[in-house]
Amino acid sequence: xxxxxxxxxxxxxxxxxxxxxxxxxxxxxxxxxxxxxxxxxxxxxxxxxxxxxxxxxxxxxxxxxxxxxxxxxxxxxxxxxxxxxxxxxxxxxxxxxxxxxxxxxxxxxxxxxxxxxxxxxxxxxxxxxxxxxxxxxxxxxxxxxxxxxxxxxxxxxxxxxxxxxxxxxxxxxxxxxxxxxxxxxxxxxxxxxxxxxxxxxxxxxxxxxxxxxxxxxxxxxxxxxxxxxxxxxxxxxxxxxxxxxxxxxxxxxxxxxxxxxxxxx
Numbered sequence: 001x002x003x004x005x006x007x008x009x010x011x012x013x014x015x016x017x018x019x020x021x022x023x024x025x026x027x028x029x030x031x032x033x034x035x036x037x038x039x040x041x042x043x044x045x046x047x048x049x050x051x052x053x054x055x056x057x058x059x060x061x062x063x064x065x066x067x068x069x070x071x072x073x074x075x076x077x078x079x080x081x082x083x084x085x086x087x088x089x090x091x092x093x094x095x096x097x098x099x100x101x102x103x104x105x106x107x108x109x110x111x112x113x114x115x116x117x118x119x120x121x122x123x124x125x126x127x128x129x130x131x132x133x134x135x136x137x138x139x140x141x142x143x144x145x146x147x148x149x150x151x152x153x154x155x156x157x158x159x160x161x162x163x164x165x166x167x168x169x170x171x172x173x174x175x176x177x178x179x180x181x182x183x184x185x186x187x188x189x190x191x192x193x194x195x196x197x198x199x200x201x202x203x204x205x206x207x208x209x210x211x212x213x214x215x216x217x218x219x220x221x222x223x224x225x226x227x228x229x230x231x232x233x234x235x236x237x238x239x240x241x242x243x244x245x246x247x248x249x250x251x252x253x254x255x256x257x258x259x260x261x262x263x264x265x
Contacts, residue, residue: 006054022076094191117172
């Protein structure tokens with residue numbers, strides 16, 4: 001088994017030890033499994049150019065897999081790469097969160113399968129459901145923070161494999177392309193990683209505080225779908241249930257109990 005570890009390298013994280021430790025954790029695990037590890041770290045290239053270079057390198061050295069990383073993702077644990085390999089999928093990714101509001105899980109399914117991800121990105125609306133549950137899940141959209149691709153997958157592509165499109169993130173463009181080629185992306189919900197300072201444990205706190213701040217300072221456009229959702233949760237002034245952490249299971253339980261109580265009256 002030959003694996004190319006590829007990472008478009010931008011030097012974004014002020015503490016590069018975090019992602020490098022994660023990369024070495026995966027690398028050492030592959031070696032312990034008897035695999036051969038190679039590396040390709042294109043430096044300060046556009047993301048699509050860097051990913052094209054990574055795939056071309058993997059094909060040239062006849063690698064079996066590409067482990068594709070981002071250099072601002074960290075928290076990889078021993079056993080994570082094994083989980084991705086054992087899944088035996090063409091395209092499977094760990095999951096993480098956006099590094100800014102609304103700190104969304106970067107793995108989702110379309111509510112309307114006929115919509116392209118490019119269309120969803122370009123239009124305001126609630127078009128995606130975040131993936132829930134545990135283990136291996138199918139998805140329409142995933143980022144590639146810690147992602148395993150079978151190199152044979154790229155036999156289905158015409159070059160360039162990755163193409164930059166205006167106002168559409170490379171992840172969305174690539175997942176649209178995969179859908180057109182019959183390649184199903186998967187995410188492994190048991191591998192949740194940190195994105196810069198956003199972790200699976202502080203994400204909800206960050207969401208609550210930022211949402212309230214945006215509402216209090218009137219920085220959300222009241223004609224947008226995100227404003228309507230935030231105003232309903234936190235109030236138009238951001239002060240509704242100020243001491244409550246919105247989005248928790250306990251908060252939802254209380255809300256449902258109050259709703260049922262009102263209905264019974």
